[in-house]
Amino acid sequence: MTENRRVVVTSIDDITIEHIETPTPGPGEVLVRSTVVGICGSDMHAVHGRHPFISLPMRPGHEVVGVVEQTGSGVDPDLTGTRVVVEPNLACGHCAQCLVGRYNICSELDVFGCQAPGGMTDRFTIAADRVVALPDDLEDDWAALVEPAATPVHAVRRAGDLTGRKVVVLGAGPIGLFVLLAARAAGAQTVVVADLLDSKRALAERLGADGSFDSSADDAVQKAETALVGKADVVFDCVSREATVRLGIGVLDKGGLLMTIGVPAGPTMIDLDLVQDRELTVMGNLMYVREDVLRAIELLRAKTFDLDDLVTARFDIEQAALAFHASDDPQQVKVLVTIGADGGTRS
Numbered sequence: 001m002t003e004n005r006r007v008v009v010t011s012i013d014d015i016t017i018e019h020i021e022t023p024t025p026g027p028g029e030v031l032v033r034s035t036v037v038g039i040c041g042s043d044m045h046a047v048h049g050r051h052p053f054i055s056l057p058m059r060p061g062h063e064v065v066g067v068v069e070q071t072g073s074g075v076d077p078d079l080t081g082t083r084v085v086v087e088p089n090l091a092c093g094h095c096a097q098c099l100v101g102r103y104n105i106c107s108e109l110d111v112f113g114c115q116a117p118g119g120m121t122d123r124f125t126i127a128a129d130r131v132v133a134l135p136d137d138l139e140d141d142w143a144a145l146v147e148p149a150a151t152p153v154h155a156v157r158r159a160g161d162l163t164g165r166k167v168v169v170l171g172a173g174p175i176g177l178f179v180l181l182a183a184r185a186a187g188a189q190t191v192v193v194a195d196l197l198d199s200k201r202a203l204a205e206r207l208g209a210d211g212s213f214d215s216s217a218d219d220a221v222q223k224a225e226t227a228l229v230g231k232a233d234v235v236f237d238c239v240s241r242e243a244t245v246r247l248g249i250g251v252l253d254k255g256g257l258l259m260t261i262g263v264p265a266g267p268t269m270i271d272l273d274l275v276q277d278r279e280l281t282v283m284g285n286l287m288y289v290r291e292d293v294l295r296a297i298e299l300l301r302a303k304t305f306d307l308d309d310l311v312t313a314r315f316d317i318e319q320a321a322l323a324f325h326a327s328d329d330p331q332q333v334k335v336l337v338t339i340g341a342d343g344g345t346r347s
């Protein structure tokens with residue numbers, strides 16, 4: 001039996017590797033050998049017991065890149081050898097939302113690496129329709145960013161036509177930075193990014209933000225308006241705490257749109273009086289669908305930034321515990337776990 005290690009997270013202080021049998025792909029499935037896995041903000045919420053919809057222990061790895069090693073019956077055998085990312089939405093396929101193509105909000109949704117075991121393992125099986133082939137010019141470490149870019153791409157698409165619009169992004173972690181890139185690509189006129197950290201604001205400006213401000217400043221709303229030269233048409237809240245919701249509503253113009261992307265820890269206060277009086281729209285966003293994944297691949301393929309600006313640390317799977325601890329450091333952007341001999345193919 002080939003060794004098959006899999007990471008199990010019980011708490012931030014209890015991250016271990018279990019040894020399991022390598023699964024065999026069933027009908028309609030593929031066996032994937034993992035090469036690189038990103039650690040997500042949602043993983044960190046879960047690890048600290050702060051994710052409202054993920055319980056511990058978890059077997060993480062929804063941001064996984066790998067190679068198809070074997071195909072089950074009914075699957076095109078030519079898929080073998082294909083480099084892929086996983087689309088981790090495990091939807092039922094028959095509920096009302098699935099039937100209209102919104103399977104990201106399937107009524108029975110499980111997420112690979114969240115409610116179901118994920119890809120932080122040597123090998124795993126998954127339905128063949130959940131893997132997306134990668135172009136050769138998108139190396140593994142870039143490809144590890146496809147999943148985190150897909151959620152921002154989805155939210156930007158749902159925000160409607162951004163041409164000529166003024167946008168504020170709250171939070172300059174990977175999600176906020178990809179909102180910035182996607183909003184730029186969608187034609188936004190001005191994009192201003194807020195974060196608590198100088199280093200993250202500087203990074204946002206390197207990636208093309210027109211300005212940035214400290215979201216914790218007493219005069220944060222004024223700072224935003226100065227950078228925007230006016231009020232915002234759309235705010236993307238990638239943090240979703242009471243303070244960011246209040247700031248977001250404060251910087252929005254009348255009739256504006258607040259896109260909630262970050263995972264709130266639980267019920268969160270919102271200035272409903274202002275939502276009503278200013279005809280604001282508040283919209284939730286969960287994950288994405290295939291169209292967004294394909295757009296995310298194209299967005300990354302343009303390689304408009306320095307990979308080392310986003311991928312700030314790499315750890316071998318044997319050091320998974322250290323990788324999660326590193327992810328806790330707000331100075332880190334994206335931490336990758338590499339698996340196997342070719343894990344972490346460099347660009």
Ligand SMILES: [Zn+2]
Binds near residue numbers: 040041042063147148
């Ligand atoms: Zn993620």
Ligand SMILES: [Zn+2]
Binds near residue numbers: 092093094097103108
């Ligand atoms: Zn469904």
